[in-house]
Amino acid sequence: MYNTLNSRRFDNEFVFSASRSSGPGGQNVNKVNSKVELRFNVANSSLLSNLEKHKIAERLKNRINSDNELIITAQSERSQLKNKEKAIDKFYQLISMALQKSKNRKPTRPTRSSVEKRLTKKKRLSEKKSLRKKP
Secondary structure (H helix, E strand, C coil), X not given: CHHHHHXXXXXXXXXXEXXXXXXXXXXXXXXXXXXXXXXXXXXXXXXXXXXXXXXXXXXXXXXXXXXXXEEEEECCCCCHHHHHHHHHXXXXXXXXXXXXXXXXXXXXCCCHHHHHHHHHHHHHHHHHHHHHCCC
């Protein structure tokens, strides 16, 4: 799935912005705009089908703002170029994760021994509590 997304080349639809990174780092942090913010408009993408847009909007709703933009930030590296590459990698990982088909849960029943264990524990606990009562 990751390879098919990577072959679509979303690069034309990315909007990048750079700002000063937070946290420790001394002079480098105070001078250089190394934090990269990647914005991708899910609703206006020409490379995604309507079904894919719907899945992405549903599964990544906490990361998408009111303008239907998926916002990804990267600030762990010292250089803007490396942070840009990290943001792009993170984008492809998120999109591939959102488009993966989820497994259906197979309903199971508890084993006989597990049921018996649970009931004996309950019985033991109730006996312990009943012994605490006054006669």
